[in-house]
Amino acid sequence: MYQKILITTDGSSVSQHTACAGVKFARQMGAEVLALFVAPEYQYPVYVEIVPxxxxxxxxxxxxxxxxxxxxxxxxxxxxxxxxxxxACMTAFSDAAALKIVDVAEQQHCDLIFMGSHGRSGWGQLLLGSVTNKVLSHTTKPVLVHRLIREPGT
Structure with a gap:
């Protein structure tokens, strides 16, 4: 069904657990895995003349x-x-992680985006925003959201 699955990570324990679940899912599908880490863009110092x-x-x-x-x-x-x-793995740079995830999924011809959710709801989700929600609203590709019920280690 799926040939190539994009699995995102931000390095947190939640995303590492999600990534493991993503690999298990890819194994069930017999799909290729593309791991993606989106790093923030380089920020130049405010006063370029005086670089610490x-x-x-x-x-x-x-x-x-x-x-x-x-x-x-x-x-x-x-x-x-x-x-x-x-x-394969890839590090991309962007201050808009969700849009970069969608862009990489398109460019790399991924069939599915597999990513996590911290499981926040109500005000927490509204106030904090969510890369996952932004990906869902900006892509036409299927997105499988792996939700952890509780933080790892609890």
């Missing part, structure tokens, strides 16, 4: 975020490899 000595350059920031993304997606890659699934 500890402030990373844009190149350093990009390399650091790519390393972080590989770390976050490592468990997804190991799980997919253990299941014998074709897999």
């Amino acid at each position: 000595p500890a402030y990373p350059s844009e190149e350093e920031y990009v390399q650091q975020m790519k390393r972080l993304g590989e770390e976050y997606m490592g468990s997804i890659m190991r799980a997919a490899e253990g299941c014998g699934l074709k897999h």
